[in-house]
Amino acid sequence: MKQILFGFLIICFVFLVACNNETETTSQGKSESAESDGTAVKEEKEEKDENGDSDQSGIEETPTVEPQYMVSDNWSLVPMKEGVNENVVLLTIDDAPDKYAVEMAKTLKELDANAIFFVNGHFLVTPEQEEMLQEIHDLGFSIGNHTFNHVTLPDVSEEEQKEEIVSLNDRIEEIIGERPVFFRAPHGANTDYSIEVAEEEGMTVMNWSYGYDYFKPYMDAEKLAHAMVTGEGPEVDISYSLLKPGANLLMHDREWTLEALPDIVNGLREKGYEMLDPNLIQNH
Numbered sequence: 175m176k177q178i179l180f181g182f183l184i185i186c187f188v189f190l191v192a193c194n195n196e197t198e199t200t201s202q203g204k205s206e207s208a209e210s211d212g213t214a215v216k217e218e219k220e221e222k223d224e225n226g227d228s229d230q231s232g233i234e235e236t237p238t239v240e241p242q243y244m245v246s247d248n249w250s251l252v253p254m255k256e257g258v259n260e261n262v263v264l265l266t267i268d269d270a271p272d273k274y275a276v277e278m279a280k281t282l283k284e285l286d287a288n289a290i291f292f293v294n295g296h297f298l299v300t301p302e303q304e305e306m307l308q309e310i311h312d313l314g315f316s317i318g319n320h321t322f323n324h325v326t327l328p329d330v331s332e333e334e335q336k337e338e339i340v341s342l343n344d345r346i347e348e349i350i351g352e353r354p355v356f357f358r359a360p361h362g363a364n365t366d367y368s369i370e371v372a373e374e375e376g377m378t379v380m381n382w383s384y385g386y387d388y389f390k391p392y393m394d395a396e397k398l399a400h401a402m403v404t405g406e407g408p409e410v411d412i413s414y415s416l417l418k419p420g421a422n423l424l425m426h427d428r429e430w431t432l433e434a435l436p437d438i439v440n441g442l443r444e445k446g447y448e449m450l451d452p453n454l455i456q457n458h
């Protein structure tokens with residue numbers, strides 16, 4: 175009898191321990207699921223918030239910005255009405271995105287300076303190059319059309335001119351989801367027809383006021399910065415200053431230009447110039 179009772183007690187003990195374990199397991203399970211539920215709710219909420227934000231920024235991105243500057247006949251930027259700061263310069267970077275454009279964009283972003291990057295289609299072939307363009311665009315810079323193959327437009331047929339311009343807009347749209355609103359012909363060489371095509375594409379055509387980074391004596395950061403900030407290039411026979419309110423400044427995707435950027439931007443600011451936001455330029 176004692177043995178039976180002992181056996182019964184052991185069974186009860188085992189049962190209790192088992193029940194207890196089960197409860198623990200269950201409560202652990204519950205608390206885990208409660209935690210994960212909590213996280214899920216939080217994530218869902220964050221997602222909603224993100225959606226909310228993106229909706230809002232979508233509204234902000236709608237082009238409600240009123241144009242304040244127009245491109246003049248000599249390619250400088252002039253205020254369209256009184257009260258608009260005329261002491262601005264427009265920074266432009268051509269032949270991108272080759273080797274230094276992304277670094278240039280990051281540098282300009284750090285300096286809080288705006289610019290247009292004029293790109294070529296032959297630099298937009300590989301996935302890495304596509305990413306470079308996307309990154310420049312994501313940093314907030316305007317992407318301009320500089321023809322697909324950097325051809326001298328007057329040297330090719332009208333059919334080719336159109337192809338050079340339109341196919342690059344298609345390519346850019348494929349990558350960043352937007353078509354350019356600015357066009358600059360290689361070497362500044364347009365034809366009546368290329369201007370017509372660019373305008374049909376809804377782009378504003380512009381050459382530039384001055385630039386020095388493609389002249390041998392200025393392929394040096396210090397010399398280049400000095401030339402860009404003074405507007406003078408005595409070593410290429412420009413002994414007077416081309417820096418004027420609204421000047422359209424030409425630079426390229428080059429190592430010495432990247433290195434000179436902070437001095438160029440800071441030097442121009444010290445002279446009282448603001449780097450113009452391309453979004454304020456009246457579009458064709």
Ligand SMILES: [Zn+2]
Nearest residue numbers: 268269360361
């Ligand atoms: Zn070029």
